[in-house]
Amino acid sequence: MVLDDEDFAEGTQKLTCPGEPITSSHAFMRGHGTYVDNEEVIASVAGTIERVNKLISVRAIRARYSPEVGDLVVGRITEVQPRRWKVDANSRQDAVLMLSSVNLPGGVQRRKLESDELQMRTFFEEGDLLVAEVQAFFADGVMSLHTRSLRYGKLRNGQLITVPPALIRRLKSHFITLPCGVDLILGLNGYIWVSKHLKQNEQEGEDAFDAEAVYSNRNDDIDDATRAAISRVSNIIRILGAHFVPLTDTLLLDAYEWAVEQEGGVKDLLNSDIGDALVSAVAARS
Amino acid sequence: MSSRIEILNDGGYRSDGRRQYELRSIDIDMSPQGTADGCAVVSHGLTQVQVCVFGPREARKRAETLHDRAVLNVEVGVLPFSAGERRRRGRADRRILELAASIKSTFEPVIQTSLYPRSQIDIFVSVLAQDGGLLQACINATSVALASAGIALGDLVCAVSGGVHGTFPLLDLSALEEGDLPNVTVAITPRSGKVTLVTLETRLHVDRFGEVFARACEAGRVIHTEMRRAVRARTSKLVDAMGAGTKGTGEEDVERDVLMSEINDF
Structure with a gap:
């Protein structure tokens, strides 16, 4: 595998970017997000490397939705x-x-x-x-x-x-x-x-x-209270989306509670410093 | 103009204080903009280009879709205030159309379009500031923007311009040098070492071409390390952000990571 030392220091998941060789194609099969050239498996998207037995694939960090039956x-x-x-x-x-x-x-x-x-x-x-x-x-x-x-x-x-x-x-x-x-x-x-x-x-x-x-x-x-609640939830989702935080029901609940505790207006949430505070508060709770 | 400004002085410095093979500072910003799937703002010195990539998505014109691969659509806009002299260029300006055509032909072999049949990839290039090396900035920005959109690429494409002053090759020309020197833009894919684009808009002596070309290919690799660093930094930032919200699954990741390290034995 051709990766630098800095990748090992970086932490949990192996990252890659387009055109980076991952491994030899003799020992592994290529999955999504990779291609084979010169007997090497090479990443074609930027993301995290995943391996299931002999199948190597790269999950793109930002990509379009790829549907599955039942979704x-x-x-x-x-x-x-x-x-x-x-x-x-x-x-x-x-x-x-x-x-x-x-x-x-x-x-x-x-x-x-x-x-x-x-x-x-x-x-x-x-x-x-x-x-x-x-x-x-x-x-x-x-x-x-x-x-x-x-x-x-x-x-x-x-x-x-x-x-x-x-x-x-x-x-x-x-x-x-x-x-x-x-x-x-x-x-x-x-x-x-x-x-x-x-x-x-x-x-x-x-x-x-x-x-x-x-x-x-x-x-x-x-009614107005519901409208405010809808806007608040929407703004929270926008913030979490912009900070790339995965959404779950408990996380959204925590975030909503936090937003209500702050007693600010609904639109204040979209200020970048309040948004940052929200994300760090939610990360601390979970 | 050339009579008063020395392109390369006796000390070996260029008019902006660079050495012969020195590149201008490169800055890559990949923060998201609007609803685009991928974006990048790349600056080479004072030249700044923004690229937004949309897609792969349903083609707007059904007649243009191809059943076995994606269609690339490149549109270039040059903002009126981008050059020293304020000037409005229409979309149909020949120079701009040519620029769009060269970007398209550079990326067509690199994007794995066969993975996205019947769809369209839109690349919108806006030139924010020009100070020479426009095509190189457009290509580098597009390359990074496509990577940030998660579109499958064979490799990152890196472009750089070069010129010749007397017998001395120069790299990464500014607008001043570009006006006076014969120049060439080279785009390479560093991993395979293939060249995806060479354009000459002026005449260049054939004996000088070889050296400029070789230097430009080397410089392309330097730019590649910068681009790779930017893409990696962005990816790791997003991965970290995703990890922060879901601490419950942390153990799984560690376990997978141990497995991953076994691959290194090969």
Whole structure:
């Protein structure tokens, strides 16, 4: 392995940058983020070296989202096409949401007809935000999404924050409710939806499934306290994203408590010195 | 102008106090800007260039996509206040188009575009200040910005300009020298030692070319160490920041690290 002495002193993980030889290709196989030239495995991205048995790969520290089946993503409709929507999901190509993989309003189960095709824009229009799950991949690597669950679908009553996808780890649940009356959806693609808390009975339950609400474009009434809480949480996420701190529910809770303790205004959080203080306070607590 | 200013004086110093082969100070800033996937601001002395990279992402024009690799799109903007004389250049200026074309052709063989089929990589170059060596600064900045965007590169591309005064080769020309001397810009990929770009805009005697070229290749390696240091510093800063938030997983990392050190035996 060709690495300098300084790398050993540096600490926990081995770093590399494009064009750096890692090891011989006789003893190891090349994985993502590497290529083979002259019987050497060479890094092609800047990041940390990972090894699983004989497979050497380099995980890029900053890269676009690479989807996996079952991931929860938040996306934005960019285009309406025959029987499908194109969704921007921070990936290398736009994702596809087929008409057959969305729920009809009212929860009726049936084949999608031509009449549904004609009123696709009543479900999702260009610019609409939605939460969905990665269902499968097409042959060319485009991901296909589905929203066939009552938790998925169009998003409203909140705002979108974007962070680098590496900061969102796979969690038990990506739907987080903070005690301050704010719901969070942590999309694995780095898109985070911060919204007003919906009560459990409004959110689910087959009988209470409101045909109008699912694809509604209108926000509910949001009182000033909730608006302030949403903005505060959003600002906290922006700060943590800018400082490259991975997001978890406990971390966000700690950060929110800290921000409330400081008794500053919501926008004061965006001052760089308060942001730095927040990050160091949160790091100290965890 | 050349009659009054000595390009290289008897003591072997250039007009800005540098030696023949001395490079200007290089500064690389990789802090994120806006929504770009990767950015870099690189300065060589008083020449400063900012590059923002977006992508790989869905191509804006579907007709232009290629089914087996990514499309590169390079746009160069020269800010009106960047040169001594205030001047507005349109996007369609021939010099600027040529600059964009040389950046594109330099990086097309280096970026592993086949990993990103049907997508597009946008490279936006803004020239903030010019004092000679514009192409070299653009190429170095693009190289670092692509690395910070996590796009797979064969190697970091390093560019440097060189010129000849009399029989003496000079490196990293300033605007003053560039105006008076025949000059060449060379871009190399240091690991493989391949040359991805050589451009001459003026005439240069063929007997002098060899030496300038060899010196420029050496200088490219010097710039490479600087670029590598900047990329590494940025990477380690981000890795540390990620580690700080998740102390719970620290033990795992240590264990993995012990395994990693075994690789060194080979």
